[in-house]
Amino acid sequence: MPPKKGKGAAPSPSLQRQPSEDEDLTALGVPLDAVVKVWCVHSTPNFSLPWQRRRQERSTGSGFCIDLERRILITNAHCVEWHAQVKAQRRGSDVKHLAKVLSVGWECDAAVLTVEDDEFWEGLQAVKLSQKLPHLEEDVLCVGFPIGGDTISVTSGVISRIEVTTYTQASAELLGIQIDAAINSGNSGGPAFNRNGDCVGIAFQSMNADEAENIGYVIPSVVVTHFLKDLLKHGEYTGFPTLGVETQTMENAQLRQAFGMSDKQKGVLINRVLPTSAAAAVLKASDVLLAFDGEIIGNDGTVRFRKHERVLYSWLVAQKFFGEKAALTVLREGKQLELEIPELYKEAPLVPVHLFQKPEPGPSYFIIAGLVFTVLSEPLLESEFGAEWEHKAPIEMVRSAIQAHAESRDQQLVILTQVLAHELTMGYENLENMQLAAVGDVAVRNLRHAMELAEACAGPYLRFNLQQNQVLILRAEEARKATPEVLEKHGIPHAKSPDLR
Numbered sequence: 001m002p003p004k005k006g007k008g009a010a011p012s013p014s015l016q017r018q019p020s021e022d023e024d025l026t027a028l029g030v031p032l033d034a035v036v037k038v039w040c041v042h043s044t045p046n047f048s049l050p051w052q053r054r055r056q057e058r059s060t061g062s063g064f065c066i067d068l069e070r071r072i073l074i075t076n077a078h079c080v081e082w083h084a085q086v087k088a089q090r091r092g093s094d095v096k097h098l099a100k101v102l103s104v105g106w107e108c109d110a111a112v113l114t115v116e117d118d119e120f121w122e123g124l125q126a127v128k129l130s131q132k133l134p135h136l137e138e139d140v141l142c143v144g145f146p147i148g149g150d151t152i153s154v155t156s157g158v159i160s161r162i163e164v165t166t167y168t169q170a171s172a173e174l175l176g177i178q179i180d181a182a183i184n185s186g187n188s189g190g191p192a193f194n195r196n197g198d199c200v201g202i203a204f205q206s207m208n209a210d211e212a213e214n215i216g217y218v219i220p221s222v223v224v225t226h227f228l229k230d231l232l233k234h235g236e237y238t239g240f241p242t243l244g245v246e247t248q249t250m251e252n253a254q255l256r257q258a259f260g261m262s263d264k265q266k267g268v269l270i271n272r273v274l275p276t277s278a279a280a281a282v283l284k285a286s287d288v289l290l291a292f293d294g295e296i297i298g299n300d301g302t303v304r305f306r307k308h309e310r311v312l313y314s315w316l317v318a319q320k321f322f323g324e325k326a327a328l329t330v331l332r333e334g335k336q337l338e339l340e341i342p343e344l345y346k347e348a349p350l351v352p353v354h355l356f357q358k359p360e361p362g363p364s365y366f367i368i369a370g371l372v373f374t375v376l377s378e379p380l381l382e383s384e385f386g387a388e389w390e391h392k393a394p395i396e397m398v399r400s401a402i403q404a405h406a407e408s409r410d411q412q413l414v415i416l417t418q419v420l421a422h423e424l425t426m427g428y429e430n431l432e433n434m435q436l437a438a439v440g441d442v443a444v445r446n447l448r449h450a451m452e453l454a455e456a457c458a459g460p461y462l463r464f465n466l467q468q469n470q471v472l473i474l475r476a477e478e479a480r481k482a483t484p485e486v487l488e489k490h491g492i493p494h495a496k497s498p499d500l501r
Contacts, residue, residue: 029197030141034125035152036088037145038063038075038113038189039096043084045355047383048417050363050374051492056084062144062190063088063113064199066228068126073113074224075189076204077104078169080111081356088115090124091152103237105227106356107172108219109204112231127191129221130198133177133306134159140179140218142203144190157181157216162305164312165217168205171353174240175315176217182206183216192218226319233321240318241344243326244277245270247289250299259288260334266290267331268301268313274405277347282328282339290336291329292316320344350406351413352377364497366451369479370420370486371428371464371472373436375447376400376413384417384433396435396467412446416466420490424482428472438465451500 038061044054061079066072073088080086080101087096097120102112115121134140142155157179165176179192183206191199201218230238247268250256259269267290273283283289290296292313295303302310320326326341355363355377365374374380378401381389390398400413414436419425436444439453440463454462462476483495494501 030143030154030193031125031127031197032143032152032154033091033123034065034127035143035145035190036063036065036073036090037061038079038099039087039089040080040083041085042082044082045362045379047363047374047377047380050365050372050417050497051494053362060145060147060186061188062186062203064143064189064191065124065126066129066199068121068124071114071121072102073099073115074202075111075113076169076202077106077109077111078204079189080104080113086113088113088120090120095119103231104356105230105237105239106170106354107167107240108174108223108227109167109169110202110219110224110227112228127199128197129225130194130200131221131225133162133175133220133222134194134200136160136162139195140200141193142179142181142183142187142190142216142218143193144187144203146184146187148184153187155181155187160215162220162309162311164315167219169354172240173312173314174223174318175220175311177201177220179216179218180214181216182214222319226321230321234323238322239346241320241322241324241326242277242314242347243292243317244274244279244347245283245289246272246274247301249301250288256299259286259331261288261331265331265336266299267297268299272405274347275407276405276409278326278341278344282341283330284332286332288331289313289328290331293327294329322346348406348409348411350404350411351401352379355379362497364447364499365417366447366454366496366500367420367483367486367492368454368462368495369474369482370422370425371416371474372418372420373447373450374415374417376415376435380415380417394433397433400435408445410446414444414447414450416464416472420486422482422486422489424474424478431466431470431472434470435467436464437467439463448500451496 040059042057046052046054063073063075066074086099088099089096097115097117099113099115102114104111136159138159140157146153160180161178164173166173183203188204190203192201194200201220204219206216248271250269267288270283270287272285273280295316297303297313301312303313305311322344324344328339330337330339363374381393385392416434416436418432419428439450442453444450457476462474462479464472
C-alpha cells in the first residue's frame with residue numbers, strides 16, 4: 001500500500017525531544033537556525049462547482065534555507081498546495097514574513113520559496129545538501145515544527161530502508177528513504193540531518209497508522225538536487241522522466257524461453273507503450289527490455305544499486321532530464337538491438353492526477369443551458385465520490401483513471417458533471433457524471449473542442465451523445481438564450497473558465 005501523505009514529522013513522544021538552551025546541536029554541525037516555520041493559507045478549487053473555490057484553510061509546515069546568496073528556502077509542495085498566502089517565520093522570532101513561491105515540483109513534493117524582506121535573512125544559516133545517499137542503520141535527525149508545540153523539535157531516527165516508493169502528492173515513483181519515526185502534521189518540509197550535520201533529505205509523508213507505527217519517509221537529497229538542477233537547466237520545473245511503458249516481470253523460465261531469451265539474458269517484457277511517450281517511436285509491445293543506459297535489468301525489474309542493494313529500473317530513468325538521450329538494449333523477435341530515444345519528453349496524462357501546472361490554475365469548464373461540462377481528473381473524482389473514489393465512482397470513470405492512456409497529446413475526457421435546474425433541462429436531472437462522447441456526429445477530442453462544436457451547431461437541435469448510448473437533445477437557439485438565465489439563477493459569474501474564454 002502507498003504511504004499516507006503527511007503534513008509534518010515527529011515520532012512518538014518517547015523519541016521526540018526539545019533541545020534546551022544548554023544543548024546546542026549547532027556545535028555538532030546541525031544548523032538548527034536554518035530551519036523555518038512555514039504558514040500557508042490554502043484556497044482550493046471546488047472541482048464539483050468549478051467556477052468557485054472552497055472555504056480557505058490554514059496549515060503550518062517546515063522549511064529550511066539552502067542558499068543564502070540567492071535567498072532560497074525549500075519546503076514540501078503539499079505545504080503550499082493551492083496557496084493564497086505563504087509566510088515564513090524564523091526560529092525564535094515573533095515575526096512572520098511574507099514569502100513567494102518560486103517553483104513547485106509536484107512529482108517530488110518539493111517547492112522553492114523566497115522572502116523579499118532583508119531582515120529575514122540577517123544571520124540566517126544555510127543547510128548543506130549531501131551529495132551521497134546514506135546507508136542503512138545510519139542515524140538521522142528530523143528537525144521541524146510539528147503539532148503539539150510552537151518551538152522547534154528535533155526527532156531522532158534510524159534509516160531502515162532505501163527504495164523506489166510512491167510519492168502520494170502526485171502518485172510518482174521516486175527514490176525514498178524510510179526511517180523508523182512517524183511523520184506528523186507540521187514537520188513536512190523539514191530537513192533530515194546525518195551525524196555530520198549534512199542534509200540527507202526532506203521529511204514528507206508517513207505510513208498509514210493502521211498498517212505500521214513509527215514509519216516515516218524522507219525525500220533523498222539526490223531527488224531534491226535533481227529538482228533544483230532541473231530549474232537551472234530549463235528555467236522552470238519540467239519533472240522526472242518516465243519511460244512511458246507498461247512492463248511485466250520475467251521471472252518465469254518458460255516465459256523467457258517463449259520470447260527467445262538465452263540463459264544469460266535478463267529483462268522485463270513490455271506489454272504496452274504509451275502513445276504519447278518518447279518511447280513510442282522506438283519501442284514496441286512484446287519487446288524485452290534488457291538494459292537501460294548500459295545497466296542490466298533483472299528479471300524482477302530491478303537494477304544494481306549498491307552492494308547488496310537493488311532498486312526498480314525506473315530510478316535510472318528518473319535520474320535523467322527531459323531533452324536528454326536514453327540508450328536501450330532490447331530483444332525483439334529473438335534479435336538483440338541497441339536503440340536510442342533521441343529526446344525524452346513528458347507523456348500526456350489522460351486523467352490528470354493534479355491540475356496545479358495548468359496555465360490557469362483550477363478546473364476548466366463551460367456551461368450551456370444548465371449543462372456543466374468539465375474534464376475528468378482525479379481531483380474531480382475525489383470531490384464527487386470521496387477519498388475512496390476507486391470503489392464508489394462509476395466503473396467507466398475508474399477504468400479510465402487507472403488503466404487508460406491518452407492516444408494524442410490534446411486528448412481529454414469530457415464529463416457532463418451536473419445538470420443545473422432550468423425548464424429546458426427537465427427530465428435530464430439523472431444524466432450527471434457521464435462522459436461526453438460526441439456532439440452531433442463529431443467525436444469529442446477535448447473540452448475546448450466540445451465547446452466549439454456546441455457553439456458552432458447550425459441545426460435546430462443540439463445533440464450530446466453520452467456514454468452507454470445515452471442522448472441529451474436541446475433546441476440549439478433556446479439553449480443559447482437560456483444560458484445567461486441559468487448563470488444568474490445559480491449565481492455563476494461566467495459560462496466558461498478563463499482558459500476557454
